[in-house]
Amino acid sequence: MNVFEFQISQTAILKILLFGAALYFVLRVVQKAIHLPRVKKLLGFPLYRVFPFIEMAIWGFFLLWAAQQFFQHRPFYTAVWMGALALLLIWASWFAIRDVIAGIILKAEDAYEINQRIKLPSVEGKIRRLGHRSLEIETAEGQIVKIPYGRIAGEERILSDPRETGRSYAFQVSAPASMAPEQAAERLRRAALNSPWSSVTKEPRVRFLGEQEGRYRFEVVAYPLGEAYSRKVEEYVKKRMLSGKSD
Known part of the structure; x- marks a missing residue:
């Protein structure tokens, strides 16, 4: 049978x-x-x-x-x-x-907070919502990205320190003269603001210094999360300008 x-x-x-x-x-x-x-x-x-x-x-x-x-x-x-x-x-x-x-x-x-900056290998931006299953992150372009916690757990992540010092850090950077000075200054400002090591509460300042050897010179005043992050902010901004990106 x-x-x-x-x-x-x-x-x-x-x-x-x-x-x-x-x-x-x-x-x-x-x-x-x-x-x-x-x-x-x-x-x-x-x-x-x-x-x-x-x-x-x-x-x-x-x-x-x-x-x-x-x-x-x-x-x-x-x-x-x-x-x-x-x-x-x-x-x-x-x-x-x-x-x-x-x-x-x-x-x-980790101490996650709203408006805290977070950097992951796949996305970086500000935390907008702490969901039950996912984290909502707003990118520099204004897009909202939902990342499941299970995915975040397996990735390297950098969180901004909520205890920001508020101390400024100034450095100079050059930009191609092929674009308008105002456009280059805006790119520098956005790059400094979107750095994972910059304050999310203080706007960076950019001052045009003039033109030298076919390149514009600017002074950038940023607000790192701490003195240890000052060089990281500077390197981040210069790298973004070399690649033509500002986030």
Whole structure:
């Protein structure tokens, strides 16, 4: 006797398909509804953040119910199906909650603050929001990038020190005379401001000194996070000007 032989009634298949379609429709309506401002205010808490976990659990129960419809008189098949489903749910849940766990660990290790500057190998900018699963970073171009905590945990990161000294650091830098002095000064200002080692609360100043040997000379006054970072800011600005970038 073939242990994998079983019969499935057409009624059971039709029932499962209809119920599955109805469940999908209801969940999509609920997903859209919980994002409405009026519903958010009525609930008093952001249900949409935990809705994916609720939906996963609902579909898990649906699959268990579908298995019972398929294998009503064959408990062995039901046990095998439930075991496979449990492993699948554990695997899927890990991908769903690993960023949450990584976020808890990272927040315990590092002091993340809003408007704090952060530099990662893939992106750099200012922290705009500390989410449950991801960090929202605003780049110099104004783009908002969401980086999962699980990804941040495996990367080298540089955070600005909240205890900024406020001391200025002046240095001179040259720029090609092929562009207008105002344009070169703005590039220098943005480069100094967007340096990972510069203060996020004080604007750098740029002063045009004149032209020498076909190149413009500027004085840049930046505000490093500390004296130890002064040279890093200067090197960063000069490197950006050589590459033609200002972030």
